[in-house]
Amino acid sequence: MTPPNITTKRPSGRGIQPRKYRAIQRRDLDSLPQLSGLSTEELLGMKAVAAVLPFRVNEYVIEELIDWDAIPQDPMFQLSFPQPDMLATDDLAAMRQLIADDAPAAEQSALAHAIQLKMNPHPAGQMEVNVPRLEDGTPLPGMQHKYRETVLFFPSQGQTCHTYCSYCFRWAQFVGMDDLKFASREADSLRRYVTQHSEVNSILFTGGDPMVMNASLLSRYIEPLLELDHVLSVRIGTKSLAWWPYRFVTDNDADDVLKLFERVVKSGRHLALMAHFSHPRELETRVVQTAIRRIRDTGAIIRCQAPLVRNINDDPLVWTNLWKRQIVLGMVPYYMFVERDTGPKNYFEVPLARAYEIFNKAYRRMSGLGRTVRGPSMSALPGKVLIDGIAEVRGEKVFVLKFIQGREPSWAGRVFFAQFDEKATWLDHLKPAFGEKEFFFEPAMRDIKTHHRAPAWGDRSKFVKRLSEFGHVEWM
Ligand SMILES: *Cc1c(COP(=O)(O)O)cnc(C)c1O
Numbered sequence: 001m002t003p004p005n006i007t008t009k010r011p012s013g014r015g016i017q018p019r020k021y022r023a024i025q026r027r028d029l030d031s032l033p034q035l036s037g038l039s040t041e042e043l044l045g046m047k048a049v050a051a052v053l054p055f056r057v058n059e060y061v062i063e064e065l066i067d068w069d070a071i072p073q074d075p076m077f078q079l080s081f082p083q084p085d086m087l088a089t090d091d092l093a094a095m096r097q098l099i100a101d102d103a104p105a106a107e108q109s110a111l112a113h114a115i116q117l118k119m120n121p122h123p124a125g126q127m128e129v130n131v132p133r134l135e136d137g138t139p140l141p142g143m144q145h146k147y148r149e150t151v152l153f154f155p156s157q158g159q160t161c162h163t164y165c166s167y168c169f170r171w172a173q174f175v176g177m178d179d180l181k182f183a184s185r186e187a188d189s190l191r192r193y194v195t196q197h198s199e200v201n202s203i204l205f206t207g208g209d210p211m212v213m214n215a216s217l218l219s220r221y222i223e224p225l226l227e228l229d230h231v232l233s234v235r236i237g238t239k240s241l242a243w244w245p246y247r248f249v250t251d252n253d254a255d256d257v258l259k260l261f262e263r264v265v266k267s268g269r270h271l272a273l274m275a276h277f278s279h280p281r282e283l284e285t286r287v288v289q290t291a292i293r294r295i296r297d298t299g300a301i302i303r304c305q306a307p308l309v310r311n312i313n314d315d316p317l318v319w320t321n322l323w324k325r326q327i328v329l330g331m332v333p334y335y336m337f338v339e340r341d342t343g344p345k346n347y348f349e350v351p352l353a354r355a356y357e358i359f360n361k362a363y364r365r366m367s368g369l370g371r372t373v374r375g376p377s378m379s380a381l382p383g384k385v386l387i388d389g390i391a392e393v394r395g396e397k398v399f400v401l402k403f404i405q406g407r408e409p410s411w412a413g414r415v416f417f418a419q420f421d422e423k424a425t426w427l428d429h430l431k432p433a434f435g436e437k438e439f440f441f442e443p444a445m446r447d448i449k450t451h452h453r454a455p456a457w458g459d460r461s462k463f464v465k466r467l468s469e470f471g472h473v474e475w476m
Pocket residue numbers: 144146147150151152204379384404405
């Protein structure tokens with residue numbers, strides 16, 4: 001038996017055939033060899049959906065993730081290719097007709113836009129309520145500061161993805177409805193804001209996907225934060241490990257990206273890749289496993305999250321296998337989300353009661369190492385709300401709900417109850433249990449919406465925890 005090679009610091013990625021990234025989009029649907037078995041009608045349906053919803057894949061997804069013998073049910077196909085039932089029957093028929101008639105482009109895009117507007121493009125006041133300001137009043141549209149400890153940052157060069165997920169809740173920005181007005185170019189305003197807010201200890205880069213940026217751009221955003229003593233962790237939300245693991249293995253600047261990760265870790269901070277994995281298939285290829293190994297060798301931690309979506313992962317076995325594989329590969333299961341009320345939600349939504357059942361069946365099969373995962377969780381306007389159980393209290397069947405993050409920090413950890421409802425798919429479908437008129441957080445939410453009142457964050461000075469206070473261990 002050959003002894004395991006423990007001296008190689010970073011698996012070189014040798015043996016992995018490099019690929020050059022190329023986006024495959026709507027205009028390529030006619031010429032993709034893998035689709036050549038489809039009828040003209042089927043292709044037309046796909047083109048109709050791709051006129052309304054974002055579509056982009058790449059060769060890795062097509063050649064290594066999708067099982068073409070199993071389409072259309074194949075989960076990777078469902079996750080990346082347009083499916084006719086994602087549009088309402090009438091909308092689909094109208095769009096198909098325009099394409100079949102070869103109607104003028106302007107007419108096609110006008111119809112597409114009308115359909116998009118019907119699909120709740122901006123759920124839950126996402127952006128309006130959470131835009132922070134500098135102390136001089138300057139609004140910072142490329143940021144969200146909703147929970148006390150964490151600032152979300154949307155770098156403008158990171159507002160696309162290597163492949164679009166068919167269920168994406170940020171779909172509207174990829175079809176050009178948002179004009180990227182929520183993105184920020186300014187590394188400096190991020191730094192200034194965080195400097196002014198000592199209660200913030202975690203910066204979360206998100207998108208789109210920040211990992212579409214090259215190493216030098218990434219470092220321009222990240223490195224200035226390493227000067228701030230109260231920034232304890234940096235997180236990068238990304239689907240690149242699933243959609244383009246070459247980013248960390250054979251891309252030109254893959255090594256530079258890993259060096260940047262190492263610098264963050266060496267600075268004494270926690271660097272977390274918040275990786276989006278929807279299905280265990282995404283963890284099976286050699287290149288993704290090499291990418292994971294290389295990232296872990298920098299000292300970064302990979303935490304995993306994904307929404308529960310019908311037709312893709314609405315099965316307890318899929319989640320068990322997903323979490324088990326994550327553990328084996330040294331990653332940490334983090335969140336299972338409830339799919340948001342936007343876009344093709346009718347196609348993807350899973351009732352909360354069913355979501356709880358799927359989560360719980362999968363959770364029961366995990367050892368404690370996998371029970372770091374929390375869910376099913378709704379990222380809603382008042383906070384992240386967990387469906388913690390279904391119970392009967394004095395004859396009334398109820399959902400036991402719990403805030404895992406609250407717009408008011410004091411809400412975190414608080415339990416509340418809603419009437420059980422087999423069909424409900426989102427928080428705003430639920431009614432308070434036990435005859436109560438409203439949920440405890442509703443008066444505060446009204447206040448926030450009408451007066452744009454900033455959340456009550458208490459005495460900040462109490463929360464200051466500086467890196468230097470911990471005593472920095474030189475460990476790499
Ligand atoms: C989920 C989320 C965060 C991060 O929450 P954690 O529980 O710390 O992972 C921060 N801001 C917003 C707006 C979020 O939705």
